[in-house]
Amino acid sequence: MSKILMCGNEVIGEAAVQAGCRHYFGYPITPQNELTAYMARRMEEVGGVFLQSESELAAINMVLGASACGARAMTSSSSPGISLKQEGISYIAGMELPAVVVNVMRGGPGLGNIAPSQSDYFQAVKGGGHGDYRLIVLAPSCSQELYDLTALAFDLADTYRNPVMILADGMLGQMMEPVTLKKINSKRVKKPWVLTGAKNRPARMLRSLFLEAGALEKHNEKLQEKYRRIKAKEVRCETYNISRAEVIVVAYGSSARLTKAAVKMAEERGIKAGYIKPITLWPFPEEVFINEKDKDKRYLVVEMNEGQMVEDVERCAGDRKRVSFYGHAGGWIPQVEDIFKRIKKLV
């Protein structure tokens, strides 16, 4: 299949369309506006629903409603807008509804700036909204992964009745690079829970409110059981040369692109280096670290923030002294040479 050149935001949109998404609700914010604009055009072409809502809060609740009726629904925003959606995301998780939420991250906190950043790892992976819930978080690092992982997100959401987040950033969203728009064979998941009108059948209910004694605890246990299943089955991660490496760089998304080049540079200079690129940030690829018995190995975590994923690496590596961090926040993209210098220092 031939490659085409598209901007990352549009690639996400096309993947959603190909995966059967026919309901998109969004509110504009840089650097993801191309996605909203693309869906405005494409939803009309494929007979779907595009709605530019009055606010981010409205958009996420429209996703909730569409999903409750069985539709594959998506919303997208960037960091400050994703913060506004947190209430709805928590409700969707509590109600066990499938949904795809795209965060094309920019610099924070507050209004921050519009430059590429990975500032929302904590928010995406550790909660964001209230209550004990988990999002499945996918971290693409190139246009092809934007396409493939967006399609996967819809399948995972339906399979587990759980919201899935695509955690991209301004660099991935704005950049054009070649992509193959493969045919997507979406999983057909039966949805016996959807609200279609209760004529001639018992009524169904979707809710996140459980006031009866013990009911909420029971519901939470059920959610936790689901999260354990997801952890057991859905970890995705790319590794390179980790058995031989003295220094293993850990990075996701845009940082992973830079890291790969820095590891290559190190190898060319005779340094034994490798990398771990988590593709699912939740569930985090814990086993890769836990199974690593060689205590002399050093980890270097590279992020476009002040150090967020590094806490998960420390937790899994079991020894904080083995883990160091290199990062920039506020829109500065680390240079390959600078990552290389850090690798060299650790040998």
Add this chain to the structure above:
Amino acid sequence: MREEIIAAGFGGQGVMLIGKILAYAGMLEGKQVTYFPSYGAEVRGGTANSTTIISTAEIPTPISSHPDVLLAMNSPSCKKFGSRLKKGGLLIANTSLIEDVFKRSDLTIMKIPATSLAHDLGNKRSANMIMIGAYLKYKAIVSLKSVEKAFSIFLPGKKDFWDINKKALRLGMEYEGR
């Protein structure tokens, strides 16, 4: 092989299109490519720029700190990005809108009055294609054929423009500048 190209000018001069067309042409020739627009609180008439990287190896970042080539369409862009050019880099300056071309002894500088040439051709908006033509004359980084193929992708349904843009490309290639 790796070439980092910045096209810069004011909004409306088509510097984004320069970047996209070069990236697409590179892709057609089997290269790795990225295109990255400047995005921000851009306003009509303000500055705009795009970065294109064409390489035989994977491209870790689409951003260029020290480009090999600058296609400068106006004065502020020439100043801003000229100083960032790699040692021995190539500067192509649209002298219709740049009076004092940025000077650096290590650079190869090509001066071409792209806007006036485009005006004479009958479509002043094709100045960006004249700039591409001038660049291709200097460095055959992609072929003219691939660039022309990219028109159909980025100027869909505007066949009238294809011809004039093809003429503009050739005009750029034939111009005896410096």
